[in-house]
Amino acid sequence: MHMLEVKDVHKSYGDLEVLKGISFTMEKGETKVIIGTSGTGKSTLLRCINQLDSPDKGKVWLDGEEITNPATDINKIRQKIGFVFQEFNLFNHLTALRNVSIGLEKVKGMDKEKAQERAMAELTRVGLKEQVQQYPAQLSGGQKQRVGIARALAMDPMVILFDEPTSALDPELIGDVLDVMKTLAGEISMLVVTHEMGFARNVANEIIFMEGGIIVESGPPKQMFQHPEKARTKEFLGKISTLYGKE
Amino acid sequence: MLEVLADSFPQLLEGLKFTIGLTILSLILGSLLGLLLAVGRSYGKPPLSSFILIYEKVFRGIPLLVIFFLIFFGLSQLGLGLDPITAAVLGLGLRSAAYQAQIYRSAINSIPKGQMTAALSLGMPKLKSVRYIILPQVLRLSIPGWSNELTIVLKDTSIAFSIGVIELMRQGRYVYVRDPDLILPVLLIIALIYFILVISASKGLNYLEKKYKMAGFEVGVER
Ligand SMILES: Nc1ncnc2c1ncn2[C@@H]1O[C@H](COP(=O)(O)OP(=O)(O)OP(=O)(O)O)[C@@H](O)[C@H]1O
Numbered sequence A: 001m002h003m004l005e006v007k008d009v010h011k012s013y014g015d016l017e018v019l020k021g022i023s024f025t026m027e028k029g030e031t032k033v034i035i036g037t038s039g040t041g042k043s044t045l046l047r048c049i050n051q052l053d054s055p056d057k058g059k060v061w062l063d064g065e066e067i068t069n070p071a072t073d074i075n076k077i078r079q080k081i082g083f084v085f086q087e088f089n090l091f092n093h094l095t096a097l098r099n100v101s102i103g104l105e106k107v108k109g110m111d112k113e114k115a116q117e118r119a120m121a122e123l124t125r126v127g128l129k130e131q132v133q134q135y136p137a138q139l140s141g142g143q144k145q146r147v148g149i150a151r152a153l154a155m156d157p158m159v160i161l162f163d164e165p166t167s168a169l170d171p172e173l174i175g176d177v178l179d180v181m182k183t184l185a186g187e188i189s190m191l192v193v194t195h196e197m198g199f200a201r202n203v204a205n206e207i208i209f210m211e212g213g214i215i216v217e218s219g220p221p222k223q224m225f226q227h228p229e230k231a232r233t234k235e236f237l238g239k240i241s242t243l244y245g246k247e
Numbered sequence B: 001m002l003e004v005l006a007d008s009f010p011q012l013l014e015g016l017k018f019t020i021g022l023t024i025l026s027l028i029l030g031s032l033l034g035l036l037l038a039v040g041r042s043y044g045k046p047p048l049s050s051f052i053l054i055y056e057k058v059f060r061g062i063p064l065l066v067i068f069f070l071i072f073f074g075l076s077q078l079g080l081g082l083d084p085i086t087a088a089v090l091g092l093g094l095r096s097a098a099y100q101a102q103i104y105r106s107a108i109n110s111i112p113k114g115q116m117t118a119a120l121s122l123g124m125p126k127l128k129s130v131r132y133i134i135l136p137q138v139l140r141l142s143i144p145g146w147s148n149e150l151t152i153v154l155k156d157t158s159i160a161f162s163i164g165v166i167e168l169m170r171q172g173r174y175v176y177v178r179d180p181d182l183i184l185p186v187l188l189i190i191a192l193i194y195f196i197l198v199i200s201a202s203k204g205l206n207y208l209e210k211k212y213k214m215a216g217f218e219v220g221v222e223r
């Protein structure tokens, strides 16, 4: 049994078929990176996994449970799938601490003190011990994203989905966020949409290259960078490495 | 004359009690209903949201005096006689709800979609997400509009005079009917009372607005 299995997922918006049959699996502790051009359906795929969008066709299993089945309790499932957003989406009216603790309190039913203790621990883990009482508007982009990661971690998810977690950040802040993600690798399963090739190369167990709504090619970073099977993969990786630095 | 005026003061204060009571009750009704209407229109499915739209249009499209007469005289003809105070609270509250719904809805609309998405992603059910994530932000953003609505309701309680509520205006009338020389001074005193009430209410809410702003919420308008 796989931790996560995505099988033949299709998704259209009106006439536009965005996902044309996506299948892959993930095991516990793995880090997979999804790359692909803009508009190719990477975000849509992540949203189809935690059911923010429902696939038109195809199935998704988490830990053996078919989560695309309408009978499953989607709120239970989402607790097990963390989500980190490009635009952070921190709760604007809450301090960093409350941003992390509110899910524990209101979703997991933890009492307030326990929840805040746990939130404190997660914020310390991402290097924000000093900022716990700050509101999102008082944090830098990199700090916001680390709060976003702590918020996801606190729920003890089986997997965390990252949708371009560093794309909205100033270049000098990207490193802090990637460093935190590196420390998580292996401890927690991560599915990361990113163009940070350094991260993909050094941290990912597998790179998935998507284009035109399908997976063109996937494999371990070494193979993808050195001996890609498809010419298109080679071309894309070449382009993106010049754009984002080889490292 | 000053003596007579001073003697009539307790009578005006008696009316003031009703003015304030009417304001508070109408605002409670208007706020609760207004909030429900706004949530229903923003998150409800089509038949519900269209009903709410019609409700808002109707209550914003009719003069308050007509609403009062419909509720007080109209309903009594249908066998549903209400006492003047209940009718006034209903009229003011139902109309205020229509205006307040707009205040809350524009606040809801100004909240980035990502707030809801993030809440849902934590496994928070939709209703809880509204309650703990959307609503607190909506209320903060609504303070200026609500403060304006408060002053309108407060001033418009005077129209309840017309269906026989013995509020500030009507008590004033009792005074100057007894002694017509007092008509101008009494009306000036009444005007001054309304004015002071409105100014202090706005001041108080302004303070609230500032206080919550300090919490860092509106430091940056970005998401
Ligand atoms: N809710 C929606 N309604 C209609 N079209 C949508 C919706 N969401 C996405 N699309 C379209 O689906 C396509 C894929 O979008 P998606 O956001 O998944 O791409 P992406 O690979 O994440 O791109 P990017 O790198 O720009 O984030 C785009 O053409 C987009 O316009």
Ligand SMILES: [Mg+2]
Pocket (backbone or CB within 6 Å): A042, A043, A044, A163, A164
């Ligand atoms: Mg995207």
